[in-house]
Structure formats: structure tokens, C-alpha cells
Amino acid sequence: MSDLKVTATPGTSTIEISRTFATTPERLFHANVDDEWQKKWLGPDIYKTEVPINEVRDGGRWRWTQRDDDGNTHGFRGVYHGDPSVENGITRTFEYEGVPGHVSLETLRFTDLGNGTTRIDVTSAFASVEDRDGMVQSGMEGGMEEGFVRLDKLLADS
Template identity: 50%
Template structure:
């Protein structure tokens, strides 16, 4: 299932594949939705079960443009460091690049 049900209590799961065909699955639950300002959800990489982060995405209106702020709060610094070692930063950058490409298509 590569889908997120964007509603309070809505769950989702997504599987991503890298260039070598390795799969990386993630799941979570939406806890708050303030349209069009903010989303709050949990997010868990299935490769490290039990290490759940809290993600808050805020959309700031810049008058015809939008600033997206994505903040992740980890249970421990060790959890954060482990996700960084697993490539979370690169994955997030790739996701933002894909979003920018979609938005450029208009």
C-alpha cells in the first residue's frame, strides 16, 4: 500500500525502492490536520521498528508562494543518528526534489 489517509487518525504506508532495487517501507498515523497550515503525524521506518518520530509539516503562505517547513522530533539522539546513517537526509532531499518537479509542471 503506497497511500496515506490524510485525516486525523488516518494511517498510511509507503514502500520506496532505490536504484539497486532495495525496498524501504515506512508507516505512520496522522494526529492533527489544520488545513492549509499544518500536518502532524508519526513516522516509523520499518527497518528499525519501535523507533517512531513525530513529524510536523507547516505551510507558510508567502503571497503566491509557499514555504514548507518539515520538522522531525526523535525519541532519542541515537534514533536520529541512526536514521541519518540510513540515508534519511538524502531521502528527504530526493522527496523535496520530486515535489519541486511536480510543482514546476503546474
């Protein structure tokens, strides 16, 4: 059973997400930056994810596209900031191309809980409460959990 926790405190412009995985911090970091791993687990089940750009370095760009069986495509993009690593985590901007100009700053941290488990903590800071609420209302929590369930399986099978 998943321990996904999504918190959007009223009056703030942030979303805080945490979830535990049965893996090491190094493997969980790798799953979040490696093109082939990202294709296999990112996003809701109804979409096929592609990773046309993924420059994992300070100033490097990234872009994901997600396509459903009807050919509808959703694009996401951003820029990495700092030196992405297990120790530093990942800091990047995040923008949904369907609603351009609403950019959030996202940080991912990987905490070793011992016994082969790692918690990921994600904080997304938006420019306004309205932007944050738009993301929460988009159904992102359900899509995120579907992806995390696939990631659980990938981690167990590899």
C-alpha cells in the same frame, strides 16, 4: 538552487527541516497528502514509491513503500494526528519498518511567503538523541533533497 536547511542541534532529539517552493501553501499541502503526487516525488531517485495506505484524517494510517531496480523494498508507516489541513499543517508519526520501534513525531507547516512562494517547515521529534542521529546518518538529507527537486519540477509542470 535549493535552500534546504536541515538542523540537528547537538544534545537534542529533534531534526528541523525547512525549504522554500515556488507554489502556494494549498498546492504544497496537496503534494504532501495526495497519493498520486506522493508517488511521483517522495524519496531518493533510485526508488519507485508506492502509497498503499493513505487515510488523511485524525487517526488515519499511512504507509509508503520504496523499491529499487533490484527489488529491495523499504517501508515507512505511521498515523495522522489532528485534522490535516493547510492551516493546521500535518502531524503524524513516522516509522521506518527496517528499524521497527523507533517512531518519531513529525509536524509539517506551510508558510505563505508571498509572491507565489511557500516555505515548508518540518520538525521530527525522536525518543532519543541516538534515534535522531541514526536518521541523520541514514542519508535522509540527500534523499529528501532529491525528492524535493522532483517536487519542484512537478509543481512547475502542473
